[in-house]
Amino acid sequence: MRVATKAYVEHVAVWVKDIHWHIRFFHDVLGMTLREVDGTPEQPRQYWTLGGMQFIANPAFEGPEGRLAHLGVMCEDLEAALAAARRFGITEMPQGRNWLRLPDGLAIELVQARPAACVAQALAINPRAEV
Structure with a gap:
C-alpha cells in the first residue's frame, strides 16, 4: 500500500x-x-x-491536569492525507474537514505544511543522533 x-x-x-x-x-x-x-x-x-x-x-476542567485535547499533525500533502483517512472510515469533526476523530476518541488536526518540503526537513532531524 x-x-x-x-x-x-x-x-x-x-x-x-x-x-x-x-x-x-x-x-x-x-x-x-x-x-x-x-x-x-x-x-x-x-x-x-x-x-x-x-x-x-479551562479553569473549571475536572479531568487530570494536562489532558490531551488533540494532536496537531503537519502534512506535506493535506488532501492526500484526508483521502487516505476516508478509506479508514474516519469522519470529520465539527471544527472542519481537517479535524478527525479516531475510533478510540483521539482527535487529530491535520495541517498543510507551507512549504511542503519543511516536513521532509523536520523528519530528517534525528534528535537522538550523536553529535
Whole structure:
C-alpha cells in the first residue's frame, strides 16, 4: 500500500487549569517561547509555543491536569492525507474537514505544511543522533 503523505506531530494541545503556570514552566524550564496567542498575553484563552505545545485555558476542567485535547499533525500533502483517512472510515469533526476523530476518541488536526518540503526537513532531524 502506498503511503499517502509524510507528516510529523506539529503540536500537542492540552487543557490546563492554570495556563500562566504552564506558560512560565515551559518557558523557564524548556525555553519554549510564544508562537501565537488567542486572547491577550495577560488573559490567554489559548497559547502556542515554539516547540510544539498548545495550552487551552479551562479553569473549571475536572479531568487530570494536562489532558490531551488533540494532536496537531503537519502534512506535506493535506488532501492526500484526508483521502487516505476516508478509506479508514474516519469522519470529520465539527471544527472542519481537517479535524478527525479516531475510533478510540483521539482527535487529530491535520495541517498543510507551507512549504511542503519543511516536513521532509523536520523528519530528517534525528534528535537522538550523536553529535
